[in-house]
Amino acid sequence: MRQPLLAVKDLQTHFELRQWGFLRLGSVRAVDGVSFTLDVGESAAVVGESGCGKSSLARTLLGLYRPTGGEVLFEGRSLALLKGAAMKDYRARVGYVQQDPYGALPPFMNVRRILEEPLIIHGVRSRVDRHRRIDEALEEVGLGSAAEIRDTFPHQLSGGQQQRVVIARALLLRPHLIIADEPVSMLDASVRVEILDLLHSVQTVHGIALLYITHDLSTVRHYAHRVMVMYAGRMVEQASVESLLDRPQHPYTEALLAALADPDAENARHERHVPVGEAPSLLNPPPGCRFHPRCPQVIAGTCETRDPPDFEPFPDHRAACWLRE
Numbered sequence: 118m119r120q121p122l123l124a125v126k127d128l129q130t131h132f133e134l135r136q137w138g139f140l141r142l143g144s145v146r147a148v149d150g151v152s153f154t155l156d157v158g159e160s161a162a163v164v165g166e167s168g169c170g171k172s173s174l175a176r177t178l179l180g181l182y183r184p185t186g187g188e189v190l191f192e193g194r195s196l197a198l199l200k201g202a203a204m205k206d207y208r209a210r211v212g213y214v215q216q217d218p219y220g221a222l223p224p225f226m227n228v229r230r231i232l233e234e235p236l237i238i239h240g241v242r243s244r245v246d247r248h249r250r251i252d253e254a255l256e257e258v259g260l261g262s263a264a265e266i267r268d269t270f271p272h273q274l275s276g277g278q279q280q281r282v283v284i285a286r287a288l289l290l291r292p293h294l295i296i297a298d299e300p301v302s303m304l305d306a307s308v309r310v311e312i313l314d315l316l317h318s319v320q321t322v323h324g325i326a327l328l329y330i331t332h333d334l335s336t337v338r339h340y341a342h343r344v345m346v347m348y349a350g351r352m353v354e355q356a357s358v359e360s361l362l363d364r365p366q367h368p369y370t371e372a373l374l375a376a377l378a379d380p381d382a383e384n385a386r387h388e389r390h391v392p393v394g395e396a397p398s399l400l401n402p403p404p405g406c407r408f409h410p411r412c413p414q415v416i417a418g419t420c421e422t423r424d425p426p427d428f429e430p431f432p433d434h435r436a437a438c439w440l441r442e
């Protein structure tokens with residue numbers, strides 16, 4: 118079997134919560150036993166409501182948080198063992214597109230300087246080569262025709278243009294994976310599709326794998342091959358996008374889809390399509406299945422006490438739900 122690009126095994130990222138710096142209140146289990154793989158060139162969406170641990174997962178995969186447990190293998194090598202040059206190489210191979218493009222760009226550098234910096238750090242010595250690669254990257258993200266863009270500072274750009282610069286920066290180092298954490302949620306609705314189309318096109322053209330993190334299940338059909346549904350620090354369902362949307366197996370996924378189908382319904386709260394009830398605290402997650410307090414299909418005596426493992430009701434379609442036992 119071909120080696121996946123990324124293999125995540127039982128990953129945990131917990132944050133210690135302290136009062137006055139020393140009184141330990143417990144730990145926030147932001148990522149709590151997540152396993153999945155991502156193939157070369159594959160696009161997978163991670164969907165879940167606010168606070169379920171999506172960004173913590175992204176930042177752990179980027180090497181920004183040290184995991185509390187489990188393992189991340191990238192191209193067969195353990196992230197925990199990467200040091201020095203190997204870590205630098207990993208950072209070039211994994212691009213990051215975050216939610217807030219303005220916050221991601223240094224405010225006192227113009228676009229040329231912003232894009233030149235990673236090339237300098239990663240040892241592209243020739244100025245001519247650097248400028249050629251910057252021109253190519255800007256071309257690729259649709260900013261090539263505007264020559265003056267290179268001398269522009271982030272605050273002079275629109276949100277969509279800023280996100281294009283962020284994507285150009287990720288592309289410059291020829292990544293094998295791009296982690297895009299809610300890449301359009303802070304942009305105007307009018308440019309969201311453009312930016313998602315751009316990510317999709319660079320991903321397809323270069324065979325880059327994409328981990329597309331979103332709270333919006335409505336966008337996944339066009340931009341992902343596979344979907345993983347995250348709830349309270351765990352993946353509760355994983356399948357191909359068709360299988361997941363056509364025959365959801367976890368009541369949480371069903372609730373997300375129902376909220377999506379009826380955006381005016383009371384349970385589609387705000388713009389974020391979420392089911393009724395509150396997401397649980399990750400400091401004290403409910404015992405058994407973490408979704409059981411909100412689940413309309415609880416099996417009494419089971420769901421409140423027993424943690425469901427992954428069941429596979431269809432090939433390559435997994436759901437952590439006792440209904441699928």
Ligand SMILES: Nc1ncnc2c1ncn2[C@@H]1O[C@H](COP(=O)(O)OP(=O)(O)OP(=O)(O)O)[C@@H](O)[C@H]1O
Nearest residue numbers: 132145147166167168169170171172173174332399
């Ligand atoms: N650096 C940190 N220190 C302590 N707790 C944190 C830290 N980062 C995240 N958390 C907590 O971990 C939990 C998951 O947060 P995270 O930001 O990963 O969720 P999310 O799914 O990305 O949410 P959103 O959709 O709002 O971006 C939250 O309870 C959050 O308060």
Ligand SMILES: [Mg+2]
Nearest residue numbers: 171172173298
């Ligand atoms: Mg987040």
